[in-house]
Amino acid sequence: MTEGTAPAAAVTLALAGDTMLGRGVAERLELTADPADFFDAGVRDLFARADLVLLNLECCVSDRGRQWDPLHKPFHFRAPPQAATMLAELGVHAVTLANNHALDYGEDALLDTLDHLSAAGIRTVGAGADLARAWEPAVLEAGGLSLSVLGVTDHPPDFAATERRPGVAYADLCTGVPDRLTSTVAGLGGDAVLVCVHWGPNMTAAPVTHVRRSARALVGAGATLVAGHSAHVFHGVAGPVLYDLGDFIDDYIVDPDLRNDLGLIFLVTLDEHGPQRLAAVPIALDHCRTRIADPAEAGWIRHRFAAACAELGTEVRSEAGTLTVDLRPSAE
Template structure:
């Protein structure tokens, strides 16, 4: 989330300062995929059609160069803030990312566009993405209006299940080596993996998804290594200006580094501890990294996820 105080501070510091000491690590990756939880625009007016306690946006003049400096290749836009400043800001975001060569999915000029898959080339591999959110139904794209790819994520509802199935099938039609389903699901500040999310996640893996990329809670949740794929139920927050809960520590999470084989099969997940300070992300060590490792082990215990420590990081291999 690059808006509000992050946006304010970035106007008076170097464009890559938001990544601080993590920048070299980010740039060393073969590809970088993110959830972008604010529009990139100075246009539009705060959403007033329904009550919204917060309205986020970032100036694309610094935000797009910052994303490019970190090496971002794709962003999911299916979340509950992309329409915070209305349709003009959402459209500016689509145009700015496209102009910068950053693939995106999960929002569009109409419902068909919002639900369309995206692809990114990583070396000789093709990675496909489909995106959806069960938050903020008022932000849903319509047949003739911009918005996000919204679904109730209810497998018992044939219409909602059909939306997910179509999204996966359309992504598979691009013949990817790796398929990622990116889901902005559930309420804020909860560490529980909800049963329906686990059901949806495994249903997606059974249909051909390789990685479920979850986000929304502002705190990281369990990682599950299944026989047919990887579920990251919530990756927590990477950059924002949010108030910190002293118990849940929403300012702490990980950089999730996935290693795949030459055919795109996931092989290893490395969790590199990070902490948000001064509206920037920092690589974490010492007591902070220890807290992150211990908390991830505890939250993942019910899924029998095996981690090994490697320096400050945790590694899950299969």
């Protein structure tokens, strides 16, 4: 906010986790791009009522390329071009592409992803045609408030953009937080600064040591909100750090203990002083379709989220089926 201008109104930022639109979801997208075929009315209404919607797009969007796999991983995710239209009609304003699937089908497919999303009016962070563009933030505006968004990932190094090659914004967080990352965060303007980080291993119930250390460094550098993903299950919240958003839509096998088919949509209230309140709404991921959780599922989610937050020193309140957290205290 500049001197002499009226304070920005509070806005609602909707955050969703890993959004995998390949494989079985892609097969459905070949037939329909109607968001109603992928998300129930309750999920769609949450996005419609939010001022800004951002998620982690864990696939490329292209009909070109071939599997590129320097790490010999078992999974490669590619969605057809109409996926961009579906996301736009769902109400998505921006996505982060900084993750370990952005280059699953090579450089051409990543460049297509950027083009298809841009044509649909969706902003991107965390990947680009070269190093500078991969690290370029996006500035989102709503209700007179400006939100600077940066996307980075701590794996894999083979996907890192260079001065001459497309790729992702890569930061080796296991050995410490690089100066490039902290200085970039420190240089971001706007009323609020969101850093989206794809960090840590899959299928963990809580943030690992280097993730917690990195979160503190990012907040110290000037991030007013940190939203993580990679574990495929939601983690707890500590101050302005949402350690893992979990999954949003996919066709994955379900772990019977961690229940990666049960998750949350995170609604953050922001004003010119930063994030103030979190309202988390329980969701359930069926095969290639996501819906509001039923009462039994919501009870499991509520118990797990409250326990995960308690381990980080955060209190969770339940209000009419929504889980709320005060985001104003400092992280850990």
